[in-house]
Amino acid sequence: MxxxxxxxxxxxxxxxxxxxxxxxxxxxxRSEYIFRGLSDASYQLKTSLMRLNGPYRDLxxxxxxxxxxxxxxxxxxxxxxxxxxxxxxxxGLPTRLLDWTYSPYIALHFATxxxxxxxxxxxxxxxxxxxxxxxxxxxxRSIIKEEGSNVFTPQMxxxxxxxxxxxxxxxxxxxxxxxxxxxxxERIVNQHALFxxxxxxxLLMDDWLHDYPDLFYRIIIPASLKWEIxxxxxxxxxxxxxLFPGLDGLSSWLKRQYSPKEINDDYNPxx
Numbered sequence: 001m002x003x004x005x006x007x008x009x010x011x012x013x014x015x016x017x018x019x020x021x022x023x024x025x026x027x028x029x030r031s032e033y034i035f036r037g038l039s040d041a042s043y044q045l046k047t048s049l050m051r052l053n054g055p056y057r058d059l060x061x062x063x064x065x066x067x068x069x070x071x072x073x074x075x076x077x078x079x080x081x082x083x084x085x086x087x088x089x090x091x092g093l094p095t096r097l098l099d100w101t102y103s104p105y106i107a108l109h110f111a112t113x114x115x116x117x118x119x120x121x122x123x124x125x126x127x128x129x130x131x132x133x134x135x136x137x138x139x140x141r142s143i144i145k146e147e148g149s150n151v152f153t154p155q156m157x158x159x160x161x162x163x164x165x166x167x168x169x170x171x172x173x174x175x176x177x178x179x180x181x182x183x184x185x186e187r188i189v190n191q192h193a194l195f196x197x198x199x200x201x202x203l204l205m206d207d208w209l210h211d212y213p214d215l216f217y218r219i220i221i222p223a224s225l226k227w228e229i230x231x232x233x234x235x236x237x238x239x240x241x242x243l244f245p246g247l248d249g250l251s252s253w254l255k256r257q258y259s260p261k262e263i264n265d266d267y268n269p270x271x
Contacts, residue, residue, distance in 0.1 A: 006220045017104035032130040034100045037111030041123035045205040048094040082154035086181035097195040112230045122221040137171040151178040186245040
């Protein structure tokens with residue numbers, strides 16, 4: 001099966017977003033996939049830390065150390081480095097965490113939220129997080145199995161490794177951990193969010209996934225379909241106003257909502 005599947009219209013997109021979601025054992029529609037939407041199909045799965053460029057590998061520990069030091073006046077849940085990283089990522093600090101969501105429509109929002117990218121094809125990465133847990137090192141896999149879970153919480157991960165150094169040396173092969181952050185505010189809850197995490201700040205998730213092609217597929221969203229998707233998501237209330245509660249999200253939503261579809265540089269309403 002090809003890894004890239006093109007959604008040629010709205011109805012076909014729905015089929016691809018919920019592909020293979022029926023669980024015969026449960027008799028219910030419970031997808032094993034998580035999603036990440038990007039406005040440009042050529043974008044890699046780069047973390048915010050990677051996007052710093054320069055010697056980002058050496059900067060990671062300094063960023064986290066100083067975030068912990070200067071964040072003491074604000075609530076930082078627990079002493080776990082994984083809690084700390086989740087909170088730091090949530091507030092915009094570059095980390096090796098990568099944002100994902102259980103909701104295909106929220107991923108679709110992020111693939112169509114940037115009007116400046118509407119001339120480019122977008123993409124939604126779809127990854128089977130349940131099958132991916134079978135590729136974890138035995139010590140981590142046993143924690144997942146014992147908890148009857150498919151993703152880690154910070155407390156579960158702390159049971160095996162409580163530092164980035166421990167994580168980076170836990171196994172001699174690449175693997176991906178999916179981590180559910182604490183429900184620190186409405187944004188995390190409303191975005192149905194979780195993170196991916198790899199044992200090394202220089203590891204690119206694209207490379208790991210291409211070693212296991214049965215774990216993922218990508219939905220390519222043609223540029224010509226973006227406006228229809230965007231308008232229908234807005235009608236369904238999948239907007240910045242809901243996903244980013246507060247005045248910032250409200251302003252982002254209103255700015256996009258009232259932006260014209262076609263930009264005419266010669267038009268001057270004040271003439």
